[in-house]
Amino acid sequence: MFLDSNIFIHYFISNSREGPLCASLMRRISTGEQHASTSPLVLDEVIFVLKRERGLEFAKKALNSILINQNIEVLPIDNAVLMRLPEYLDLLEPRDAMHAATMRVYSISTICSFDRAFDKVKGIRKQVPR
Numbered sequence: 001m002f003l004d005s006n007i008f009i010h011y012f013i014s015n016s017r018e019g020p021l022c023a024s025l026m027r028r029i030s031t032g033e034q035h036a037s038t039s040p041l042v043l044d045e046v047i048f049v050l051k052r053e054r055g056l057e058f059a060k061k062a063l064n065s066i067l068i069n070q071n072i073e074v075l076p077i078d079n080a081v082l083m084r085l086p087e088y089l090d091l092l093e094p095r096d097a098m099h100a101a102t103m104r105v106y107s108i109s110t111i112c113s114f115d116r117a118f119d120k121v122k123g124i125r126k127q128v129p130r
Helices: 004-011 017-028 040-054 056-067 081-090 094-105 116-120
Strands: 037-038 072-074 109-113 125-127
Touching: 004 017, 004 040, 004 056, 040 056, 040 072, 056 072, 081 094, 094 109, 094 116, 116 125
Parallel strands: 037 072, 109 125
Antiparallel strands: none
16 A cells, blocks of 8 residues: 555644544554555655644654654655656646556555545555545
């Protein structure tokens, strides 16, 4: 499962109904019940929002908690990913297209996200936290 930035953001700062759902997912990941992957681009999005909303120190602590979680793999964005990027640019905004290309290269078919844009991508199954 690939984790989109909105999952982390809701987990760290949301007071909406999505927050507890993301917290439950993150508990399953932390205990090893669920393995997850993400990318440096996702982390960039998360840091940007958390820094703006809660400050630099909060963003740094949140990033560290992601990086030390042994059940979250941060996949590299390399040339193989970049070569797949054009396949998704007609359907998705560039950041989301990069996520889809990363998933394709690493054979990940499920993205955990609240972003409806992924609903229209063939070969990607979007799942919301539960």
